[in-house]
Amino acid sequence: MTKGTVLAAIGGMAILGLMAWSGNRAAQANSNGASVSASAESTPQTDAAQTSVMTADATISPTARPMAKPTPPAAPPSAQAPDTQSTIKLTPPDHRGPVTHLPLPRYVSLKGSKGNARRGPSLSHRIDWVFTHPGMPLKVTAEFGHWRRVEDRDGQGGWIHYTLISGVRHVVITQDMVSLHARPDEKAEVVAKAQSGAIAHLDKCNSAWCEIDADGASGWLPKTDIWGVDADEARD
Numbered sequence: 001m002t003k004g005t006v007l008a009a010i011g012g013m014a015i016l017g018l019m020a021w022s023g024n025r026a027a028q029a030n031s032n033g034a035s036v037s038a039s040a041e042s043t044p045q046t047d048a049a050q051t052s053v054m055t056a057d058a059t060i061s062p063t064a065r066p067m068a069k070p071t072p073p074a075a076p077p078s079a080q081a082p083d084t085q086s087t088i089k090l091t092p093p094d095h096r097g098p099v100t101h102l103p104l105p106r107y108v109s110l111k112g113s114k115g116n117a118r119r120g121p122s123l124s125h126r127i128d129w130v131f132t133h134p135g136m137p138l139k140v141t142a143e144f145g146h147w148r149r150v151e152d153r154d155g156q157g158g159w160i161h162y163t164l165i166s167g168v169r170h171v172v173i174t175q176d177m178v179s180l181h182a183r184p185d186e187k188a189e190v191v192a193k194a195q196s197g198a199i200a201h202l203d204k205c206n207s208a209w210c211e212i213d214a215d216g217a218s219g220w221l222p223k224t225d226i227w228g229v230d231a232d233e234a235r236d
Contacts, residue, residue: 097143104143107228108150110136111166117158121147128158135170135199137228153227169202169235171212171228180219184209192217202228205235 097104110131117129121144131138131152138157142149148165151157153172176196181188184206194200200212210229211220223229 099143099145105139105141107169108138108140108165109168109170110134110138111164115160115164117150117160119158121145121159125159129156133199135201137170137172138165169228170199171202171210171226173198173200173225174227175225178221178225180212180217180221182219184220188220191219194221202235205229205233207232207234
């Protein structure tokens with residue numbers, strides 16, 4: 001299945017529209033238990049680096065009890081040292097993939113016109129979902145060898161071969177008839193409109209706005225109107 005794009009002029013503004021990607025996004029695999037052959041994916045499976053996680057139980061030994069000694073007399077209150085204990089805040093380490101060492105989760109895009117999302121990280125696993133729109137934004141949530149666990153904005157997905165995804169960033173419009181502005185400002189000139197479900201290339205981002213472009217139209221819109229970028233992400 002494919003999507004079409006519609007671009008029509010209304011007044012002095014360009015209207016950018018793409019068919020909702022969710023309709024063309026995926027079709028679940030046949031639930032009748034049919035087996036999936038290794039040829040379902042054009043890219044042959046290569047040897048995947050097996051990633052193992054080892055844990056060790058720490059043994060805590062009791063502290064040896066010292067011999068009893070006479071207790072010295074307590075110092076008067078005025079001679080006692082003040083409490084200088086301070087609170088130590090620990091910052092959790094960045095969560096990075098065991099294969100690429102890139103942050104998890106992170107956003108990528110579908111490279112071609114089709115991507116099979118499987119139940120597990122190998123060709124022997126059944127296909128649960130099929131992505132069918134080039135540039136569709138996906139979120140990588142796990143890694144194993146040559147496979148990446150991805151999901152779309154609705155949480156649908158599975159394990160996909162790394163050759164089927166790209167680091168080129170795209171976003172999907174989540175609100176209908178969103179205004180694209182000439183600058184990252186609500187009062188700036190509106191240069192285009194984007195329909196819900198439209199896929200657009202992601203350009204720059206600041207703390208609250210992102211610049212996107214598609215079909216020759218480009219402009220700025222709030223991050224709250226798109227999916228495929230982190231709330232605190234900045235891009236130059």
